[in-house]
Amino acid sequence: MQALTNRAKPVDRSPLTFWERIYLPAILKGMFITFKHIFQRKATVNYPEQTRPFSPVFRGLHILNRDEEGRERCTACGLCAVSCPAEAITMEAAERKPGEEHLYREEKYAARYEINMLRCIFCGFCEEACPKDAIYLTETFAPSNYQRKGFIYGKDDLLIPEQQLPAPKA
Protein backbone atom coordinates (compact mmCIF):
# COMPACT_ATOMS: atom_id res chain seq x y z
CA MET A 1 0.00 0.00 0.00
CA GLN A 2 1.25 3.40 -0.86
CA ALA A 3 1.81 5.68 2.07
CA LEU A 4 -0.36 8.79 2.12
CA THR A 5 2.31 10.91 3.72
CA ASN A 6 6.03 10.50 4.08
CA ARG A 7 5.81 10.73 7.85
CA ALA A 8 4.96 7.08 8.53
CA LYS A 9 7.41 5.39 10.87
CA PRO A 10 7.96 1.63 10.69
CA VAL A 11 7.30 -0.17 13.97
CA ASP A 12 10.37 -1.74 15.51
CA ARG A 13 9.38 -5.30 16.38
CA SER A 14 12.86 -6.63 17.10
CA PRO A 15 13.10 -8.46 20.43
CA LEU A 16 14.40 -6.50 23.37
CA THR A 17 18.09 -6.70 24.08
CA PHE A 18 19.40 -7.71 27.48
CA TRP A 19 19.83 -4.12 28.66
CA GLU A 20 16.38 -3.24 27.48
CA ARG A 21 14.90 -6.27 29.23
CA ILE A 22 16.28 -5.45 32.65
CA TYR A 23 14.53 -2.05 32.41
CA LEU A 24 16.84 -0.35 34.87
CA PRO A 25 18.79 1.74 32.32
CA ALA A 26 15.50 2.92 30.85
CA ILE A 27 14.17 3.72 34.30
CA LEU A 28 17.31 5.65 35.18
CA LYS A 29 17.04 7.55 31.91
CA GLY A 30 13.44 8.41 32.71
CA MET A 31 14.38 9.51 36.20
CA PHE A 32 17.09 11.72 34.77
CA ILE A 33 14.53 13.35 32.49
CA THR A 34 12.09 14.01 35.33
CA PHE A 35 14.91 15.31 37.51
CA LYS A 36 15.80 17.88 34.87
CA HIS A 37 12.23 19.16 34.99
CA ILE A 38 12.62 20.17 38.63
CA PHE A 39 14.89 22.98 37.56
CA GLN A 40 12.95 24.06 34.54
CA ARG A 41 10.80 27.15 34.32
CA LYS A 42 7.35 26.58 35.75
CA ALA A 43 4.59 26.63 33.18
CA THR A 44 2.03 27.84 35.70
CA VAL A 45 1.19 31.39 36.77
CA ASN A 46 0.54 32.32 40.41
CA TYR A 47 -2.93 33.43 39.47
CA PRO A 48 -4.34 35.89 41.95
CA GLU A 49 -0.98 37.61 42.43
CA GLN A 50 0.10 37.36 38.83
CA THR A 51 -2.14 37.51 35.82
CA ARG A 52 -1.37 36.29 32.39
CA PRO A 53 -1.38 39.11 29.84
CA PHE A 54 -4.21 38.76 27.35
CA SER A 55 -3.73 39.10 23.65
CA PRO A 56 -4.90 42.45 22.28
CA VAL A 57 -7.84 40.82 20.56
CA PHE A 58 -9.16 39.25 23.77
CA ARG A 59 -12.85 39.90 24.33
CA GLY A 60 -13.91 40.00 27.95
CA LEU A 61 -16.55 41.84 29.94
CA HIS A 62 -18.31 44.81 28.40
CA ILE A 63 -17.92 48.39 29.42
CA LEU A 64 -20.02 51.42 28.61
CA ASN A 65 -17.83 54.33 27.69
CA ARG A 66 -18.04 58.01 28.50
CA ASP A 67 -16.82 60.90 26.41
CA GLU A 68 -14.09 63.40 27.28
CA GLU A 69 -16.42 65.39 29.53
CA GLY A 70 -17.62 62.35 31.41
CA ARG A 71 -20.98 62.09 29.65
CA GLU A 72 -22.47 58.76 28.64
CA ARG A 73 -21.91 58.12 24.99
CA CYS A 74 -24.73 55.64 24.55
CA THR A 75 -27.81 57.04 22.80
CA ALA A 76 -29.86 53.87 23.11
CA CYS A 77 -30.05 53.37 19.36
CA GLY A 78 -30.38 49.63 19.87
CA LEU A 79 -27.93 48.62 17.16
CA CYS A 80 -25.94 46.55 19.62
CA ALA A 81 -29.06 44.69 20.69
CA VAL A 82 -29.96 44.08 17.07
CA SER A 83 -26.52 42.85 16.19
CA CYS A 84 -26.31 40.58 19.20
CA PRO A 85 -26.66 36.98 18.00
CA ALA A 86 -27.40 35.72 21.49
CA GLU A 87 -29.98 38.44 22.18
CA ALA A 88 -28.30 39.22 25.44
CA ILE A 89 -28.71 42.99 25.36
CA THR A 90 -31.91 44.81 26.35
CA MET A 91 -32.34 48.53 26.80
CA GLU A 92 -34.92 51.20 27.37
CA ALA A 93 -34.45 54.65 25.91
CA ALA A 94 -35.36 57.90 27.62
CA GLU A 95 -35.22 61.55 26.63
CA ARG A 96 -32.69 63.90 28.11
CA LYS A 97 -34.30 66.60 30.27
CA PRO A 98 -32.95 70.14 30.33
CA GLY A 99 -30.21 70.41 32.85
CA GLU A 100 -28.95 66.86 32.23
CA GLU A 101 -26.58 67.88 29.46
CA HIS A 102 -23.59 67.13 31.62
CA LEU A 103 -24.80 63.55 32.04
CA TYR A 104 -25.73 62.45 28.56
CA ARG A 105 -24.10 63.35 25.32
CA GLU A 106 -27.14 63.22 23.03
CA GLU A 107 -30.84 63.95 23.45
CA LYS A 108 -31.64 60.29 23.85
CA TYR A 109 -30.00 58.03 26.36
CA ALA A 110 -30.34 54.53 27.79
CA ALA A 111 -32.41 54.60 30.97
CA ARG A 112 -31.92 50.88 31.37
CA TYR A 113 -29.16 48.93 29.73
CA GLU A 114 -28.74 45.27 30.58
CA ILE A 115 -26.53 42.53 29.30
CA ASN A 116 -27.29 38.98 30.32
CA MET A 117 -23.83 37.53 30.80
CA LEU A 118 -25.23 34.02 30.77
CA ARG A 119 -26.36 34.50 27.19
CA CYS A 120 -23.49 36.64 25.98
CA ILE A 121 -21.05 34.79 23.79
CA PHE A 122 -18.47 37.60 23.77
CA CYS A 123 -18.52 37.79 19.96
CA GLY A 124 -17.87 41.51 19.97
CA PHE A 125 -20.57 42.34 17.43
CA CYS A 126 -22.02 44.97 19.78
CA GLU A 127 -18.69 46.71 19.85
CA GLU A 128 -18.57 46.69 16.05
CA ALA A 129 -22.17 47.79 15.64
CA CYS A 130 -22.02 50.75 18.01
CA PRO A 131 -22.00 54.01 16.01
CA LYS A 132 -21.14 56.09 19.07
CA ASP A 133 -18.11 54.15 20.35
CA ALA A 134 -20.09 53.58 23.51
CA ILE A 135 -19.63 49.87 24.16
CA TYR A 136 -16.33 48.07 24.33
CA LEU A 137 -15.18 44.63 25.36
CA THR A 138 -12.47 44.84 27.97
CA GLU A 139 -9.77 42.45 29.04
CA THR A 140 -11.47 41.24 32.23
CA PHE A 141 -13.04 37.91 32.88
CA ALA A 142 -16.69 37.47 33.67
CA PRO A 143 -16.73 36.95 37.42
CA SER A 144 -18.61 34.12 39.07
CA ASN A 145 -21.87 34.44 40.94
CA TYR A 146 -24.10 32.27 43.05
CA GLN A 147 -27.38 33.35 41.49
CA ARG A 148 -28.51 33.56 37.92
CA LYS A 149 -29.88 37.06 38.37
CA GLY A 150 -26.42 38.14 39.44
CA PHE A 151 -25.28 37.65 35.89
CA ILE A 152 -27.63 40.26 34.46
CA TYR A 153 -25.39 43.29 34.38
CA GLY A 154 -27.12 46.65 34.58
CA LYS A 155 -25.81 50.09 33.84
CA ASP A 156 -24.17 50.41 37.23
CA ASP A 157 -22.07 47.33 36.46
CA LEU A 158 -21.22 48.34 32.94
CA LEU A 159 -20.58 52.10 33.03
CA ILE A 160 -17.06 53.08 33.84
CA PRO A 161 -16.97 55.28 36.94
CA GLU A 162 -17.02 58.99 36.21
CA GLN A 163 -13.65 59.78 37.74
CA GLN A 164 -11.90 57.51 35.32
CA LEU A 165 -10.88 58.91 32.01
CA PRO A 166 -12.47 57.09 29.13
CA ALA A 167 -9.76 54.89 27.69
CA PRO A 168 -10.91 53.49 24.40
CA LYS A 169 -9.03 50.46 23.25
CA ALA A 170 -6.32 51.02 20.70
Added chain:
Amino acid sequence: MTLLAIEWAFIIEKILLISGVLTLSLVVAMYSTWGERKVAAWIQDRRGPNRAGPIGLLQPLADGGKLFFKEEIIPHLSNKFLFILGPSLAMLVACMTSAVIPWGDVLTIGGHTFSLQVADINIGVLYIFGVVSLGVYGIMLGGWASNNKFSLLAAIRAASQIISYELAFGLSLIALLMLTGSLSLKDIVEQQRHGWWNVVYQPLGFLIFLICAFAECNRTPFDLPEAENELNGGYHLEYSSMKLGFYLFAEYINMFISSALMASLYFGGYSFPGMDSLGLDQNIVTLLGFFALFLKIIFFLFLFMWVRWTIPRFRYDQLMRLGWNVLIPLAIVNMLVTGALVLWRQGA
Protein backbone atom coordinates in the same frame (compact mmCIF):
# COMPACT_ATOMS: atom_id res chain seq x y z
CA MET B 1 10.05 0.15 93.71
CA THR B 2 13.22 -1.24 95.19
CA LEU B 3 11.70 -4.68 94.86
CA LEU B 4 11.90 -4.67 91.13
CA ALA B 5 15.01 -2.52 91.11
CA ILE B 6 13.76 -0.50 88.15
CA GLU B 7 15.87 2.44 87.27
CA TRP B 8 13.49 5.36 86.87
CA ALA B 9 15.84 7.26 84.64
CA PHE B 10 15.77 4.33 82.27
CA ILE B 11 11.98 4.30 82.08
CA ILE B 12 11.73 8.06 81.65
CA GLU B 13 14.39 7.95 78.98
CA LYS B 14 12.57 5.25 77.06
CA ILE B 15 9.21 7.00 77.35
CA LEU B 16 10.73 10.23 76.11
CA LEU B 17 12.47 8.42 73.31
CA ILE B 18 9.35 6.54 72.25
CA SER B 19 7.27 9.72 72.19
CA GLY B 20 10.05 11.46 70.33
CA VAL B 21 10.35 8.77 67.69
CA LEU B 22 6.57 8.57 67.28
CA THR B 23 6.25 12.33 66.93
CA LEU B 24 9.11 12.35 64.50
CA SER B 25 7.56 9.64 62.33
CA LEU B 26 4.19 11.37 62.35
CA VAL B 27 5.62 14.77 61.51
CA VAL B 28 7.82 13.36 58.79
CA ALA B 29 4.88 11.44 57.37
CA MET B 30 2.78 14.62 57.45
CA TYR B 31 5.38 16.56 55.60
CA SER B 32 5.94 13.69 53.20
CA THR B 33 2.44 14.30 51.90
CA TRP B 34 3.44 17.91 51.37
CA GLY B 35 6.75 16.87 49.85
CA GLU B 36 5.06 14.40 47.58
CA ARG B 37 2.94 17.13 46.06
CA LYS B 38 5.81 19.53 45.82
CA VAL B 39 8.01 16.97 44.08
CA ALA B 40 5.15 16.02 41.78
CA ALA B 41 4.62 19.67 40.95
CA TRP B 42 8.27 20.35 40.29
CA ILE B 43 8.61 17.34 38.06
CA GLN B 44 5.53 18.41 36.13
CA ASP B 45 6.68 22.05 35.86
CA ARG B 46 4.08 23.24 38.33
CA ARG B 47 4.43 24.96 41.69
CA GLY B 48 2.51 22.73 44.03
CA PRO B 49 0.78 23.76 47.26
CA ASN B 50 1.51 27.39 48.07
CA ARG B 51 -1.71 28.73 49.60
CA ALA B 52 -1.76 27.39 53.15
CA GLY B 53 1.08 29.08 54.97
CA PRO B 54 4.47 29.94 53.53
CA ILE B 55 5.18 27.72 50.52
CA GLY B 56 2.18 25.65 51.49
CA LEU B 57 3.70 24.35 54.71
CA LEU B 58 0.35 24.25 56.49
CA GLN B 59 -1.14 22.08 53.77
CA PRO B 60 -0.88 18.82 55.79
CA LEU B 61 -2.84 20.46 58.63
CA ALA B 62 -5.49 21.60 56.19
CA ASP B 63 -5.69 18.10 54.76
CA GLY B 64 -5.95 16.60 58.22
CA GLY B 65 -8.73 19.00 59.12
CA LYS B 66 -10.55 18.13 55.95
CA LEU B 67 -10.27 14.41 56.60
CA PHE B 68 -11.53 14.81 60.17
CA PHE B 69 -14.60 16.74 59.08
CA LYS B 70 -15.56 14.49 56.21
CA GLU B 71 -18.62 12.34 56.63
CA GLU B 72 -17.76 8.98 58.03
CA ILE B 73 -19.54 6.02 56.54
CA ILE B 74 -19.35 2.48 57.87
CA PRO B 75 -21.06 0.20 55.38
CA HIS B 76 -24.22 -1.52 56.47
CA LEU B 77 -23.69 -5.23 57.23
CA SER B 78 -19.97 -4.77 57.58
CA ASN B 79 -18.13 -6.05 60.60
CA LYS B 80 -17.72 -2.83 62.53
CA PHE B 81 -15.02 -4.06 64.87
CA LEU B 82 -12.84 -5.37 62.07
CA PHE B 83 -13.67 -2.35 59.95
CA ILE B 84 -12.17 -0.08 62.57
CA LEU B 85 -9.38 -2.51 63.41
CA GLY B 86 -8.09 -2.50 59.81
CA PRO B 87 -6.77 1.06 59.60
CA SER B 88 -5.73 1.04 63.26
CA LEU B 89 -3.64 -2.03 62.66
CA ALA B 90 -2.07 -0.53 59.56
CA MET B 91 -1.13 2.56 61.53
CA LEU B 92 0.08 0.63 64.58
CA VAL B 93 2.27 -1.70 62.58
CA ALA B 94 3.72 1.20 60.64
CA CYS B 95 4.68 2.93 63.89
CA MET B 96 6.00 -0.18 65.63
CA THR B 97 8.92 -0.79 63.30
CA SER B 98 10.63 2.40 64.39
CA ALA B 99 11.49 0.82 67.77
CA VAL B 100 14.60 -1.01 66.63
CA ILE B 101 16.06 1.62 64.34
CA PRO B 102 19.10 3.30 65.87
CA TRP B 103 18.45 7.01 65.41
CA GLY B 104 21.85 7.98 66.64
CA ASP B 105 24.79 7.07 68.82
CA VAL B 106 24.78 7.63 72.59
CA LEU B 107 24.15 10.95 74.33
CA THR B 108 25.80 11.63 77.68
CA ILE B 109 23.77 13.94 79.91
CA GLY B 110 24.72 14.38 83.56
CA GLY B 111 26.66 11.15 83.85
CA HIS B 112 23.89 9.13 82.26
CA THR B 113 24.36 7.58 78.85
CA PHE B 114 21.30 7.55 76.68
CA SER B 115 21.16 5.48 73.56
CA LEU B 116 19.10 7.00 70.76
CA GLN B 117 17.47 3.69 70.06
CA VAL B 118 14.27 2.54 71.69
CA ALA B 119 15.24 -1.11 71.89
CA ASP B 120 18.58 -2.55 70.90
CA ILE B 121 17.37 -6.11 70.61
CA ASN B 122 19.76 -8.60 69.13
CA ILE B 123 17.15 -9.88 66.69
CA GLY B 124 16.29 -6.41 65.32
CA VAL B 125 16.07 -7.48 61.71
CA LEU B 126 13.84 -10.43 62.55
CA TYR B 127 11.61 -8.11 64.57
CA ILE B 128 11.22 -5.87 61.57
CA PHE B 129 10.23 -8.81 59.41
CA GLY B 130 7.76 -9.98 61.98
CA VAL B 131 6.13 -6.58 62.24
CA VAL B 132 6.16 -5.85 58.54
CA SER B 133 4.39 -9.10 57.77
CA LEU B 134 1.70 -8.09 60.27
CA GLY B 135 1.03 -5.13 58.01
CA VAL B 136 -0.77 -7.48 55.65
CA TYR B 137 -3.47 -7.92 58.30
CA GLY B 138 -4.37 -4.26 58.18
CA ILE B 139 -4.95 -4.52 54.46
CA MET B 140 -6.73 -7.88 54.57
CA LEU B 141 -8.99 -6.85 57.44
CA GLY B 142 -9.87 -3.62 55.68
CA GLY B 143 -10.84 -5.46 52.53
CA TRP B 144 -12.71 -8.20 54.36
CA ALA B 145 -14.60 -6.06 56.84
CA SER B 146 -15.89 -3.72 54.14
CA ASN B 147 -18.32 -6.43 53.01
CA ASN B 148 -17.63 -5.45 49.42
CA LYS B 149 -16.39 -8.11 47.04
CA PHE B 150 -14.29 -5.64 45.08
CA SER B 151 -12.56 -4.50 48.23
CA LEU B 152 -11.93 -8.11 49.12
CA LEU B 153 -10.45 -8.82 45.69
CA ALA B 154 -8.26 -5.77 46.01
CA ALA B 155 -7.18 -6.84 49.47
CA ILE B 156 -6.22 -10.27 48.17
CA ARG B 157 -4.32 -8.61 45.35
CA ALA B 158 -2.49 -6.40 47.82
CA ALA B 159 -1.79 -9.22 50.25
CA SER B 160 -0.41 -11.52 47.58
CA GLN B 161 1.79 -8.73 46.30
CA ILE B 162 3.17 -7.95 49.73
CA ILE B 163 3.75 -11.61 50.61
CA SER B 164 5.45 -12.26 47.27
CA TYR B 165 7.83 -9.39 47.66
CA GLU B 166 8.53 -10.20 51.28
CA LEU B 167 10.33 -13.35 50.13
CA ALA B 168 12.82 -11.50 47.98
CA PHE B 169 13.00 -8.85 50.71
CA GLY B 170 14.12 -11.42 53.24
CA LEU B 171 16.46 -13.27 50.89
CA SER B 172 18.23 -10.07 49.91
CA LEU B 173 18.76 -9.32 53.58
CA ILE B 174 20.17 -12.75 54.38
CA ALA B 175 23.14 -12.02 52.15
CA LEU B 176 23.71 -8.84 54.13
CA LEU B 177 23.40 -10.68 57.42
CA MET B 178 26.02 -13.17 56.28
CA LEU B 179 28.45 -10.28 55.94
CA THR B 180 27.60 -8.56 59.19
CA GLY B 181 27.07 -11.67 61.28
CA SER B 182 24.58 -9.82 63.45
CA LEU B 183 20.85 -9.22 63.46
CA SER B 184 21.11 -6.16 65.65
CA LEU B 185 20.70 -2.96 63.70
CA LYS B 186 22.97 -1.12 66.08
CA ASP B 187 25.77 -3.60 65.39
CA ILE B 188 25.23 -3.33 61.66
CA VAL B 189 25.49 0.44 61.81
CA GLU B 190 28.53 0.34 64.08
CA GLN B 191 30.30 -2.01 61.66
CA GLN B 192 29.69 0.43 58.82
CA ARG B 193 31.01 3.24 60.96
CA HIS B 194 34.43 1.62 61.06
CA GLY B 195 34.44 0.18 57.56
CA TRP B 196 32.79 0.73 54.23
CA TRP B 197 29.06 1.13 53.84
CA ASN B 198 27.32 -2.13 53.14
CA VAL B 199 26.06 -0.92 49.78
CA VAL B 200 29.63 -1.29 48.51
CA TYR B 201 29.62 -4.99 49.34
CA GLN B 202 26.01 -5.65 48.46
CA PRO B 203 25.00 -3.51 45.48
CA LEU B 204 22.70 -6.17 44.02
CA GLY B 205 21.28 -6.97 47.42
CA PHE B 206 20.57 -3.28 47.96
CA LEU B 207 18.84 -3.00 44.60
CA ILE B 208 16.60 -5.97 45.39
CA PHE B 209 15.94 -4.57 48.85
CA LEU B 210 15.05 -1.19 47.36
CA ILE B 211 12.65 -2.66 44.82
CA CYS B 212 11.02 -4.81 47.48
CA ALA B 213 10.73 -1.84 49.80
CA PHE B 214 8.86 -0.01 47.05
CA ALA B 215 6.54 -2.96 46.69
CA GLU B 216 6.04 -3.34 50.43
CA CYS B 217 5.13 0.31 50.81
CA ASN B 218 2.68 0.04 47.90
CA ARG B 219 4.51 2.76 46.06
CA THR B 220 4.56 3.25 42.32
CA PRO B 221 5.39 1.26 40.21
CA PHE B 222 3.97 -1.32 42.61
CA ASP B 223 0.91 0.56 43.83
CA LEU B 224 -1.63 -1.87 42.48
CA PRO B 225 -3.33 -2.22 45.88
CA GLU B 226 -4.66 1.26 45.40
CA ALA B 227 -4.70 1.59 41.64
CA GLU B 228 -7.81 3.70 41.60
CA ASN B 229 -7.73 4.51 37.92
CA GLU B 230 -7.58 1.16 36.26
CA LEU B 231 -8.64 -1.23 39.00
CA ASN B 232 -11.49 -0.57 41.38
CA GLY B 233 -9.77 1.52 44.02
CA GLY B 234 -8.27 -0.97 46.39
CA TYR B 235 -8.84 -2.46 49.82
CA HIS B 236 -9.83 0.93 51.23
CA LEU B 237 -12.66 1.41 48.75
CA GLU B 238 -15.34 1.63 51.45
CA TYR B 239 -13.34 3.79 53.80
CA SER B 240 -14.00 7.44 54.32
CA SER B 241 -12.91 10.26 56.58
CA MET B 242 -10.02 9.69 58.95
CA LYS B 243 -10.02 5.91 58.53
CA LEU B 244 -9.02 6.36 54.92
CA GLY B 245 -6.63 8.99 56.19
CA PHE B 246 -5.05 6.42 58.48
CA TYR B 247 -4.49 4.01 55.62
CA LEU B 248 -2.91 6.68 53.48
CA PHE B 249 -0.94 8.04 56.41
CA ALA B 250 0.36 4.59 57.31
CA GLU B 251 1.78 4.39 53.81
CA TYR B 252 3.82 7.51 54.44
CA ILE B 253 5.02 6.26 57.82
CA ASN B 254 6.03 3.02 56.13
CA MET B 255 7.96 5.01 53.60
CA PHE B 256 9.74 6.88 56.34
CA ILE B 257 10.59 3.74 58.27
CA SER B 258 11.78 1.83 55.23
CA SER B 259 13.92 4.81 54.25
CA ALA B 260 15.42 4.74 57.73
CA LEU B 261 15.93 1.01 57.40
CA MET B 262 17.65 1.31 54.04
CA ALA B 263 19.85 4.06 55.37
CA SER B 264 20.75 1.98 58.43
CA LEU B 265 21.33 -1.32 56.68
CA TYR B 266 23.11 -0.19 53.53
CA PHE B 267 24.17 3.43 53.93
CA GLY B 268 25.76 3.53 57.34
CA GLY B 269 22.79 4.75 59.35
CA TYR B 270 23.84 7.58 61.64
CA SER B 271 27.51 7.27 60.74
CA PHE B 272 29.08 9.54 58.19
CA PRO B 273 32.58 9.57 56.70
CA GLY B 274 35.15 11.17 58.97
CA MET B 275 32.85 10.88 61.96
CA ASP B 276 35.51 9.68 64.39
CA SER B 277 38.26 12.05 63.30
CA LEU B 278 36.33 15.26 63.99
CA GLY B 279 37.62 15.47 67.55
CA LEU B 280 34.34 16.95 68.79
CA ASP B 281 32.35 16.25 71.90
CA GLN B 282 30.55 12.90 71.87
CA ASN B 283 27.12 14.56 72.16
CA ILE B 284 27.75 16.84 69.20
CA VAL B 285 28.96 13.93 67.11
CA THR B 286 25.79 12.06 68.04
CA LEU B 287 23.62 14.96 66.95
CA LEU B 288 25.56 15.32 63.73
CA GLY B 289 25.07 11.61 63.18
CA PHE B 290 21.34 12.02 63.70
CA PHE B 291 21.29 14.72 61.04
CA ALA B 292 23.35 12.53 58.73
CA LEU B 293 20.79 9.76 59.12
CA PHE B 294 18.05 12.27 58.51
CA LEU B 295 19.64 13.49 55.31
CA LYS B 296 19.89 9.92 54.09
CA ILE B 297 16.24 9.34 54.98
CA ILE B 298 15.19 12.47 53.14
CA PHE B 299 17.13 11.35 50.13
CA PHE B 300 15.31 8.01 50.12
CA LEU B 301 11.96 9.69 50.63
CA PHE B 302 12.76 11.86 47.66
CA LEU B 303 13.73 8.76 45.70
CA PHE B 304 10.35 7.20 46.49
CA MET B 305 8.61 10.29 45.14
CA TRP B 306 10.94 10.73 42.23
CA VAL B 307 10.29 7.19 41.04
CA ARG B 308 6.58 7.59 41.60
CA TRP B 309 6.34 10.53 39.26
CA THR B 310 8.57 8.91 36.65
CA ILE B 311 7.46 5.35 36.10
CA PRO B 312 4.00 4.05 35.26
CA ARG B 313 2.46 1.11 37.08
CA PHE B 314 3.20 -2.50 36.33
CA ARG B 315 0.49 -4.78 35.08
CA TYR B 316 -0.39 -7.30 37.76
CA ASP B 317 1.06 -10.33 35.95
CA GLN B 318 4.23 -8.36 35.23
CA LEU B 319 4.44 -7.48 38.89
CA MET B 320 4.12 -11.10 39.93
CA ARG B 321 6.60 -12.25 37.29
CA LEU B 322 9.12 -9.66 38.46
CA GLY B 323 8.74 -10.77 42.04
CA TRP B 324 8.85 -14.53 41.57
CA ASN B 325 10.87 -15.02 38.38
CA VAL B 326 13.40 -12.26 38.69
CA LEU B 327 13.86 -10.92 42.19
CA ILE B 328 13.73 -14.16 44.16
CA PRO B 329 16.21 -16.04 41.89
CA LEU B 330 18.45 -12.98 41.85
CA ALA B 331 18.31 -12.75 45.62
CA ILE B 332 19.18 -16.44 45.94
CA VAL B 333 22.11 -16.08 43.53
CA ASN B 334 23.26 -13.05 45.48
CA MET B 335 23.00 -15.02 48.68
CA LEU B 336 24.97 -17.95 47.28
CA VAL B 337 27.71 -15.74 45.86
CA THR B 338 27.98 -13.85 49.13
CA GLY B 339 28.10 -17.07 51.08
CA ALA B 340 30.82 -18.46 48.83
CA LEU B 341 32.87 -15.27 49.16
CA VAL B 342 32.49 -15.22 52.94
CA LEU B 343 33.65 -18.86 53.13
CA TRP B 344 36.53 -18.16 50.74
CA ARG B 345 37.70 -15.24 52.84
CA GLN B 346 37.48 -17.26 56.00
CA GLY B 347 39.49 -20.07 54.39
CA ALA B 348 42.16 -17.73 53.08
